[in-house]
Amino acid sequence: MAGGIIMREAHFPGRAPIDAYGNGGFRFAEMSHRGSILCVPSGIHGWEPADAAALAEADFARVIEEAAGIEILLVGTGRELKPLPNAVREAVRAAGVATEPMSTGAAVRTYNVLLAEDRAVAAALVAVS
Template identity: 70%
Template sequence: MTGKGIVIREAHFPGRAPIEAYGNGGFRFADMSHRGSLMCLPSGIHGWEPADPLVLTVADFDKLLAEAGKVEILLVGMGRDLRPLPAALRAALKA
């Protein structure tokens, strides 16, 4: 019998849950913790790793854009340093 070893899956919680706490580079929700960024969508809570967090692109928001018709409010946390979203990204999100 051969084992598959460790299977790494995309981080996804298939439901809605309140964010219970955040800090130290992560979040707590649904009695779990997640280190890194999250994208909370109608389809659930997804682990989110943009290609370059300092230069966000439209492609980084593909999952959000696919569900845009179901999203009423968008909050984008920018970490410790406040900086505006790139103009092309802002235009795509407004559309």
């Protein structure tokens, strides 16, 4: 039998409010995650992007796959609001989802409110230090 550590994609299978953010990660559902996260109907997933200035269409593939369950995508772009690249905005819009870029802190607060209202919200949150 081969030994070693099996690395699995970070995934929480459910919708949960974000309890805290900062120090390069997030806390939710009595767990913590270091790095950026993507909150979609299938759950909360670890998300690769660490810099909002380098966001690409491929970073939003899961959002587009799950678009039927999403009305609005909040994009937390770090400490400050940064505009989304046109290609990203257009690809997500073509899937029927509106995008709202804002600072990560504002996106976390807005996500929690809309989640509590049982709205069809998703969030792509770039971690902040």
